[in-house]
Amino acid sequence: MHIHVTELQQGDRLIRDTFNSYGLHVLSAGKELNASDIAKLFQHRIDYVDIETRTADEEPAIRTIESGLNPKWLPTVGPIYQDAVNGCEQLFREAFQNGKIAEDDVVQTFQPLVDNFKMERDVVSMLLLLNTKDDYTYQHSVQVGMLSYYLASWLGYGEEAAVKIGQAGFLHDIGKCQIQEGILNKPDKLSREEFETIKQHTVFGHRIIRESFGDSIAATVALEHHERIDGTGYPNCLPGSAMHPVSKIVAVADVYSAMISSRVYQKKRDLLYVLKELYRMSFSELDPETTHTFIRHMIPNFIGKRVELESGETGTIVMTHSSEYFRPLVRLGERFVDLTVERDYEVKHVFM
Incomplete structure (x- = not known):
């Protein structure tokens, strides 16, 4: 049974070895497919x-795997993303004016993202393609919500819990509605006093969400997403042992989104640099298991991307490694270079 990958469902069994376009073996004949295999x-x-021919009872009523987004489909998915950004702005206005927000408004704003983007296989490209310099605070909130949803799923949370975690990420910065815009969007470095003001958004957000929904994961995340496992974060200098596990998830998504975003006073950083920085932070500031799970699932999105090596040579990433995240197999012309073996080679830049 010859089938497109978008039609696969868990439990299908391969009848032939599967290779990618570079001739590298991906999955073996006889493999019973699960979600990670697909x-x-x-x-x-x-x-x-x-795959082996299914019986009539095994045929799905609807597709279980939706095809991933593609940059050429941006006219379709762009408006969904922009609607979420606009909805986020409206929630910030509502929180500023009334001191609270409606839970139904949160669901109606965030859920279309989950419904339309959850099977996107290239999260890296998607966020870069959709990201602009406008509406940083609202775009950042949308991106952190999406990334928190993905990361929760990768960590093994069920769909319902992952959506709740995504909503918590979506609302993590709601307290910024009470920070003066001149400080929030200041293009220059903040003064010590201004930074102390910015830090209060965690307390403001916690209060707004508690007033809206009572005690909840979202309220805890709003308060704790800038805490660090070594106790150097704010507002309460909590150690990792005292942080809620969901706060650790949103903290990783928050740092990643902030570092890839284009702002007036900050250029987008190279994606590999960002993931290396997250890796460095996982030994001091960010939860290691959460951060490494994030990196492990983001790195395969680099397969097929062009790279420049420190040697000046350019090639294409053919395969990534599950342990040495930043040393992929690269095709340089007619030869393959495995950076886990040829240690003199380093990736300098990934072209997105």
């Missing part, structure tokens, strides 16, 4: 596979 096929840009 994701791997997407990541390797494999379109069709051969």
Whole structure:
């Protein structure tokens, strides 16, 4: 049974070995597919596979795997993203004016993102393509919500819990509605007094969400997302042992989104640099398991991307490694260079 990968469902069994376009072996014949296997096929840009013929009872009523987004489809998905950004702005205004927000408004704003983007296999490109210099605070909130949803799923949370965690990420900065715009969007470095003011958004956000929904994960996340496991964060200098696990998830998503975003006073950083920085922070500031899970799932999105090596040579990432995240297999012309073996090579830049 020759089938497109978008039609696969868990439990399908391969009848032939599967290779990517570079001839590298991806999955073996006889493999019973699970969700991660199907994701791997997407990541390797494999379109069709051969599986054992299903019985009539096994045929899905609807597709269980939606095709991933593609940059050429931005006219379709862009408006969904922009609607969420606009909805986020409206929530900030509501919180500023009334000191609270309606839970139904949060669901109606965030849920379309989950429904339309949850099977996107290239999170890296998606966020870069959709990101602009406008409405930083609101775009950042939308991105952190999406990333928190993905990361929660990767950590093993069920769909309902992952959506709640995504909503918490979406609302993590709601307290910024009470920070003066001149400080919030200041293009220059903040003074010590201004930074102390900014730090209060965690307390403001906690209060707004408690007034809106009572005690909740979202309220805790609003308060704790700038805490760090070594106790150097704010507002309460909590150690990792005292942080809520969901706060650790949103903290990783928050740092990543902030570092990839384009702002008036900050250029977008190279994506590999950002992930390396997260890796460094995982040994002091960010929860290691949460951060490494994030990196491990983001790195395969680099497969197929062009890279420049420190040697000046350019090539294409063919495969990534599950342990040495930043040392992929690269095709340089007609030869393959495994950076885990040839240690003199380093990736300098990933072209997105």
